[in-house]
Amino acid sequence: MKLIAHRGLRTSNIKENTIEAFQNAIQNEKVAGFEFDIRRTKDNHFVIHHNAFVESTLICKENYKELKKNYPLPLLSEALNLETDKLMLVEIKDTDISYERLMKILNAFTNKNIYVMSFHNKVIAKLKELGCKQKLGILNYVLNSEENYPYDFICLLNNFASKSLVEEYQKRGIEVFLYGVLNEKKDLKIENAYYIVDHID
Numbered sequence: 066m067k068l069i070a071h072r073g074l075r076t077s078n079i080k081e082n083t084i085e086a087f088q089n090a091i092q093n094e095k096v097a098g099f100e101f102d103i104r105r106t107k108d109n110h111f112v113i114h115h116n117a118f119v120e121s122t123l124i125c126k127e128n129y130k131e132l133k134k135n136y137p138l139p140l141l142s143e144a145l146n147l148e149t150d151k152l153m154l155v156e157i158k159d160t161d162i163s164y165e166r167l168m169k170i171l172n173a174f175t176n177k178n179i180y181v182m183s184f185h186n187k188v189i190a191k192l193k194e195l196g197c198k199q200k201l202g203i204l205n206y207v208l209n210s211e212e213n214y215p216y217d218f219i220c221l222l223n224n225f226a227s228k229s230l231v232e233e234y235q236k237r238g239i240e241v242f243l244y245g246v247l248n249e250k251k252d253l254k255i256e257n258a259y260y261i262v263d264h265i266d
Contacts, residue, residue, distance in 0.1 A: 066253045069154055069242065069261045070099040072115065082113045084139050084147070091149045095265050098152025098178070103141050106132055109163040111141035111170065117158070125159065145174040154242070154261070156204070157183040164191055171199055182220055182242075189216060202242070220244060220261075223252055231255050 073079075073086025074093055080086065082101050090099035102115045110129035117124060119136045132138065145153065157167075171179065179199040183189050189201050193215065202218035205225075218240035221230070231241045235257060244261040246252045253260055 066256070067097040067259045068095060068265055069152065069259050070096050070265065071244070071261050071263045072101055073099050074265060075263075082115060082139075084143060087144055087147055091147065091151055093265065096151065097259065098154060100154040100156060100261055101144060102156045102158050104158050105162045109166045111162075111167065112138040113141065113144060114138050115158070125161070142170055142173070145170070145177055145179065150178060152178045152180060152259075154180045154182065155199075157181065157185070157188050160185045160188055162188070164195060168192075168195055168197065171197060175199075180218060182218070200240075202240075204244075214239060218242060223247075223260075226255075228255050231258050 070090040072081035073083060074090035074096060075081050075086050076089065079089055087099050087101065090096045101113050103111045104114050104117065104124045105111055106124060106129045107126055108128045112124065112129065112132065114124060119138065122132065122135070124132065141155070175198050180202065181192060181197065181199050182202040182204055184204045186203055189203055193201055200217035202216045202220055204220040205222055219234055220242040223243045223245045226243055234241050240259070242259040242261055243255070246260055246262050
């Protein structure tokens with residue numbers, strides 16, 4: 066099975082969405098790649114963090130220089146700069162972003178194995194329109210799907226994904242990622258699909 070470490074490979078000593086968690090995933094032979102979340106700052110830097118807030122601070126309302134004084138949030142470019150051939154799955158959390166800034170960062174790493182996704186259809190559609198060279202996909206697109214899915218991969222909630230549905234996408238050359246896996250031994254059933262998991266035995 067192709068396992069993707071959700072927000073990096075965490076331990077009791079290594080926090081999620083950190084460079085250490087990504088390095089841990091890179092070093093683990095069972096891991097095919099790692100996923101992480103990005104959010105924009107007020108001055109259009111892209112920092113790695115899941116929630117809109119870090120403690121009581123709203124990330125999109127703070128300049129990066131000020132944010133960095135209190136919180137050690139890594140930049141997108143720091144993660145992409147890691148030495149690895151493994152898959153890096155970037156989830157864009159915000160809708161109001163600087164596409165020009167994001168494209169500039171992504172274009173500096175066209176040699177890396179980068180996949181970019183979002184729950185927000187318009188974000189991925191805009192990146193496709195701008196000619197983004199990385200692989201693009203939508204989370205849970207099956208819930209509002211169209212006949213001709215226009216992206217490279219799709220990320221489906223595991224509970225909604227049947228083997229036949231996954232195989233249908235795969236026949237069309239669309240890679241499938243499954244998330245929301247609660248029990249690895251029970252849920253890891255479909256070959257050639259990526260599984261985004263929180264823990265790896």
